[in-house]
Amino acid sequence: MFVDEVKFNVEGGAGGNGIVAWRREKYVPFGGPSGGDGGRGGSVIIRAVANLATLMDLRYRRVIKAPNGKGGGPKNMHGRQGNNTVLSVPVGTQVFDEGTDELLADLVEVDQEVMVAVGGRGGRGNARFVSSTNRAPDFAEEGRPGQLRDVRLELKLLADVGIIGYPSVGKSTLISVISNARPRVAAYHFTTLSPNLGVVGWKDFQSYVVADIPGLIEGAADGKGLGHQFLRHVERCSILVHVLDVPPDFDDGTGIDWTERDPIADFERINRELELFNPELAKRDQIVVLNKVDLPYVRARQEELEQHFADQGMTMLTISAATRQGLGALVDEMGRRVVALREGTDEDDY
Ligand SMILES: Nc1nc2c(ncn2[C@@H]2O[C@H](COP(=O)(O)OP(=O)(O)OP(=O)(O)O)[C@@H](O)[C@H]2O)c(=O)[nH]1
Ligand SMILES: [Mg+2]
Incomplete structure (x- = not known):
């Protein structure tokens, strides 16, 4: 427990x-x-x-x-x-x-x-x-x-990278394929009931700690879902990986309620919760990640989402935690930012 x-x-x-x-x-x-x-x-x-x-x-x-x-x-x-x-x-x-x-x-x-x-x-x-x-x-x-x-x-967990996002976007799946953590994965919301920590081995001798922060939904800062309980664990993660997925346009048989879900709206809603909990959190460095790109209806929106985030000055990485596509680039991006912060340097200065 x-x-x-x-x-x-x-x-x-x-x-x-x-x-x-x-x-x-x-x-x-x-x-x-x-x-x-x-x-x-x-x-x-x-x-x-x-x-x-x-x-x-x-x-x-x-x-x-x-x-x-x-x-x-x-x-x-x-x-x-x-x-x-x-x-x-x-x-x-x-x-x-x-x-x-x-x-x-x-x-x-x-x-x-x-x-x-x-x-x-x-x-x-x-x-x-x-x-x-x-x-x-x-x-x-x-x-x-x-x-x-x-x-x-x-x-308050000490992790370099906090993985946030709506329930069932694949946070636990992601941490299980990039780190030594083996959390439970399932096709229902709030599968993960407490944050999981995992160590990512990167570039021979560098490693960093990632945390799977569960239960964030709209209203989390007011106590909805499990989020309030876990928002404080986000506070010490210097980098946030914000995982998004795309709702299917058909009944995917999971029983997940996809109504009102949309990657851009989801992204903004979670960020609002971070801000309500602690304005500092909203300013923290985020890596936007579109997961589940092995699914055709996700691929169908990839380009448009890339453009959307590029317009906002952010880079969106696209992965499939299930097929492991794109994971190398994500692990590198997280590692580079963690190391830059540890060394007290800002990548943008170079
Ligand atoms: N097709 C596909 N399914 C995925 C992928 N990643 C995760 N899933 C599925 O999505 C569902 C939810 O995955 P989880 O990793 O449990 O999601 P989570 O974000 O940890 O969810 P909570 O713990 O409930 O917040 C599971 O059925 C996974 O198998 C992916 O890359 N592709
Ligand atoms: Mg989970």
Whole structure:
């Protein structure tokens, strides 16, 4: 199951109490104060790890509390510190304070971590209160409570390329033939219920990550379909591949509702949803891809669509994920743009 948002309460361990104790030694007539300090409570830490893909493991946790520090001992012995509690999350997890909505950390690298609840300080033992006016303090401090906080974790996938488009245009089919991902493919809408990530090996040593973003339809930004849930995963994809198909002019037997579907209108509708969700998204680099060109009624519109996008200053690539036609050119185009962005250069400057 893909879980990309969880909320829970975190609490640092309480510090151990300091104690009141007196030295008792043979031949020492007046044993002085010797109560040790309590240890600090453990802290709660969230750390990004490589081998997790969802926040599922944290789904049913309500309160996560680190262990308390131990009390101080006699003979000035310090109490043990509470161990830190470390929660592992996938890379790409953002950590928010649920109370203030402040972003505490964006964990984008393996081993990056953030302390979300610090453990309480240990109390001081009576040995620490000795002064010139009080040689025998008979009091000690209690440990402090640990920090308490409500946190919210949101996973935003880290992919170079996000594949968007209406249901059943062939996004999952495409990712399955260009990358190592093997998502489910079927002739009904919303086959894919959560984003799939795949790695595309390109030009010997370069590879990049593509994500199949499902469920975008008109109204997605308002919660229709599955889109709202997944739009945030588009946010980190620096390049978007916008897949289009053409409605058949006959009953294709799939049961898919093709009424009101048209590649140009579809393209504009999805872009509007991106814009409604986050205006920045609408400005992002898109590669327009016409899929299913193995079908005659798709081929019939290829030229007209190419012209349409060319008029808008965009290039449309034409592929068939099913027969693998045109995939090399698409993989190259995605790779070139990913590498250009990674190197911080703009292709248009050259
Ligand atoms: N003829 C033909 N059919 C294709 C092609 N690519 C995908 N299909 C078919 O289109 C249907 C939908 O494909 P999917 O890959 O599941 O589509 P999707 O965009 O992932 O759909 P959702 O997950 O529902 O959003 C399936 O029946 C595929 O076999 C293609 O290049 N040619
Ligand atoms: Mg799919």
